[in-house]
Amino acid sequence: MNIGSVExxxxxxxxxxxxxxxxxxxxxxxQGNEIDPVVVKHEPSVQQLTIIGYLNEELHSSNKTLSxxxxxxxxxxxxxxxxxxxxYRNYNGHLLVEDVSFSDNLQNSIVNEVQLDVRYLPWPKYxxxxxx
Amino acid sequence: xxxxGDIDIPWITSKDTSISKDVVEKNFVDNPPTIFxxxxxxxxxSYTFILNEEVHQRSEIFEEQIDAVESMPSRHGVEFPFxxxxxxxxxxxxxxxxxxxxxxxxxxxxxxxRFMEKSDYQPAFKAQAGAFNDSYDLTPVKSTVxxxxxxxxxxxxTGSISPEYYVDxxxxxxxxxxxxxxxxxxxxxxxxxxxxxxxxxxxxLYTVNDLRIYSTSKPIGTGSYLSNSYIRPTFDSSQxxxxxxxxxxGWQSMGSVNMSAGDGYASxxxxxxxxxxxxxxxxxxxxxGKPAIRFDFTGETKFEFTANDTLxxxxxxxxxxxxxxxxxxxxxxxxxxxxxxxxxxxxHLTLSGLDDSKSYTVWFGVKPARTFxxxxxxxxxxxxxxxxxxxxx
Numbered sequence: 001m002n003i004g005s006v007e008x009x010x011x012x013x014x015x016x017x018x019x020x021x022x023x024x025x026x027x028x029x030x031q032g033n034e035i036d037p038v039v040v041k042h043e044p045s046v047q048q049l050t051i052i053g054y055l056n057e058e059l060h061s062s063n064k065t066l067s068x069x070x071x072x073x074x075x076x077x078x079x080x081x082x083x084x085x086x087x088y089r090n091y092n093g094h095l096l097v098e099d100v101s102f103s104d105n106l107q108n109s110i111v112n113e114v115q116l117d118v119r120y121l122p123w124p125k126y127x128x129x130x131x132x
Numbered sequence: 133x134x135x136x137g138d139i140d141i142p143w144i145t146s147k148d149t150s151i152s153k154d155v156v157e158k159n160f161v162d163n164p165p166t167i168f169x170x171x172x173x174x175x176x177x178s179y180t181f182i183l184n185e186e187v188h189q190r191s192e193i194f195e196e197q198i199d200a201v202e203s204m205p206s207r208h209g210v211e212f213p214f215x216x217x218x219x220x221x222x223x224x225x226x227x228x229x230x231x232x233x234x235x236x237x238x239x240x241x242x243x244x245x246r247f248m249e250k251s252d253y254q255p256a257f258k259a260q261a262g263a264f265n266d267s268y269d270l271t272p273v274k275s276t277v278x279x280x281x282x283x284x285x286x287x288x289x290t291g292s293i294s295p296e297y298y299v300d301x302x303x304x305x306x307x308x309x310x311x312x313x314x315x316x317x318x319x320x321x322x323x324x325x326x327x328x329x330x331x332x333x334x335x336x337l338y339t340v341n342d343l344r345i346y347s348t349s350k351p352i353g354t355g356s357y358l359s360n361s362y363i364r365p366t367f368d369s370s371q372x373x374x375x376x377x378x379x380x381x382g383w384q385s386m387g388s389v390n391m392s393a394g395d396g397y398a399s400x401x402x403x404x405x406x407x408x409x410x411x412x413x414x415x416x417x418x419x420x421g422k423p424a425i426r427f428d429f430t431g432e433t434k435f436e437f438t439a440n441d442t443l444x445x446x447x448x449x450x451x452x453x454x455x456x457x458x459x460x461x462x463x464x465x466x467x468x469x470x471x472x473x474x475x476x477x478x479x480h481l482t483l484s485g486l487d488d489s490k491s492y493t494v495w496f497g498v499k500p501a502r503t504f505x506x507x508x509x510x511x512x513x514x515x516x517x518x519x520x521x522x523x524x525x
Contacts (some may be wrong), residue, residue, distance in 0.1 A: 036252050041209070090350075
């Protein structure tokens with residue numbers, strides 16, 4: 001799987017999350033009668049994805065070392081959103097990469113787990129002039 | 133398998149909700165403490181779903197089921213009547229999370245929600261008609277809202293109201309109720325089959341591969357189509373084909389209009405209204421219970437309907453023109469501008485003389501059986517505000 005030009009060799013899990021803020025308002029009683037709460041729903045937020053994958057030298061198409069792969073992925077946070085094209089499976093848009101984290105353990109010499117927390121900006125709803 | 137309005141959830145594996153009530157305890161020197169209870173909050177919590185392609189009642193694939201769940205936070209809770217075990221009411225979803233592990237044959241989803249008890253909250257509309265613009269004086273300023281004929285107790289501020297007429301859709305009957313230019317609330321009671329009303333004649337969007345799109349995130353392209361089980365426009369690269377549902381003959385192909393589509397997405401996607409935005413070309417909208425399509429476009433000098441059969445002229449009232457096809461269907465084009473004029477021949481109804489540097493709104497549709505074209509066009513023009521809401525019993 002690629003985000004822009006950056007490759008993540010193995011994808012283990014993707015978690016999608018959509019969210020809308022909801023407020024519960026408790027009006028004061030009127031004419032001695034209690035009023036049930038009023039629920040107000042606001043505008044939805046941009047969809048969030050949590051992508052969990054693994055870095056691996058053998059499976060990387062350019063055989064980049066784990067260090068090089070980690071460096072590339074960290075660089076995603078600094079990229080322009082339009083550079084982070086994302087066309088994996090049914091996704092077709094761009095990613096705003098908010099956080100990148102790596103799990104370090106004894107298996108680091110072979111695989112390195114990575115988690116990316118991103119906002120998914122589907123095309124053509126967002127950046128319609130930048131088709132992925 | 134559980135229906136939440138028009139969305140089928142294969143399995144609900146857990147329901148974890150609670151009602152909280154703040155309590156204030158006041159301690160006095162010489163008396164026992166006094167406890168004051170505040171109004172209880174709405175029941176809230178989370179449900180866990182398992183999505184599966186084998187048991188889905190519409191045989192939707194994961195892509196569709198995931199999109200359905202992800203669309204729930206952006207849809208109004210009135211679209212989700214829900215009945216399971218002892219719970220009956222509506223759910224308002226604020227967060228939906230779906231976990232996708234490619235190796236698994238199911239998908240797990242969790243939604244955080246508030247539960248609006250049937251005994252406390254009732255579905256309703258806030259409605260206020262208003263003219264689309266001042267190009268035409270189409271009075272009286274009234275419009276209609278479609279409600280399934282299975283409901284009861286339809287009321288506004290004046291009391292019980294009756295529908296102006298009804299329409300037959302592929303899913304069942306919808307009654308059309310009037311509202312005028314004074315803001316009002318129209319309420320109704322769902323039947324014992326609590327969820328079915330949100331599956332009758334609702335607006336739906338599909339890709340060229342017949343995959344349902346529930347959200348406003350998925351891209352659409354040529355071959356995608358809208359349906360409200362009454363009118364069905366299919367958006368192609370050179371024209372938009374239009375079909376109409378007839379209760380005796382099923383879906384009938386009418387012909388096409390000269391609106392050519394490319395890439396796009398749904399900017400609005402609700403049970404009562406879907407608007408699709410084709411970037412670099414036009415927008416199209418359909419409404420529940422109305423056999424009409426609204427087009428918003430620029431860059432065109434004409435809007436033209438080409439029929440599959442022979443047309444005969446009915447009338448031209450300036451803001452709309454109507455023709456009849458061989459099946460006896462009255463087909464119209466209505467405009468919201470004084471620009472342009474109508475013409476017709478045996479196979480075309482045309483609005484021409486438009487300025488390709490300006491934006492236009494045009495309605496194309498078919499007169500429902502139990503009303504008049506003039507009245508139906510006026511109702512479309514004066515639609516204005518219609519919002520779904522709950523009222524407290």
